Amino acid sequence: MAIGIRIKMEGVTADQFNVMERSVDPDSNPPEGLIFHASGPIDGGWGVIDFWESRELFDQFANERIGPAVAAAGMSGAPDIREFPVHEHFPR
Template sequence: MAIAMNLAWSELTPELYDAARSRVGWEEDVPDGLVLHAAWFADDGFHALDIWESEDHFTRFIADRIAPVIKGELGVQSDPHVSISPLHRRFVVPGVTGGA
């Protein structure tokens, strides 16, 4: 079942996010099951909204590719706050493609 994953991580800075993105390379080597990733920064830190084909896909990506970089190489100590909900509906606006 497809899921919506909402993540908040106060310790993650723009520099750490960009370093992780570069090292993990999820835009070039797209994780199995990832449908959409949107990320932003607010006064309380990093936020992301992902759509995944299943919670298992998300869990494997975190364990296999994200955690070794964020926790290992980059030394982030805290854990994010993650909430996962079943996806009820997905609508992609016609003509919207690619990353920005």
């Protein structure tokens, strides 16, 4: 069953997120198991909503690619990550 991941990154700016995103390069090197990704500004930082095939695939991506990219972008502090079950999703 697919899962949803909601991430809140306190104090992160669009510029910092863009640096991290370029380092991760999901367009040229899509992460295994990612179904959907969206991000944008939230009160006090940056927010992400993802759908993944499994928590294991999200964790693998986070550990292998996001972690190093976050450090390179100068982001600090642990993100608030919440998982929720995805009952259904419709690709367009």
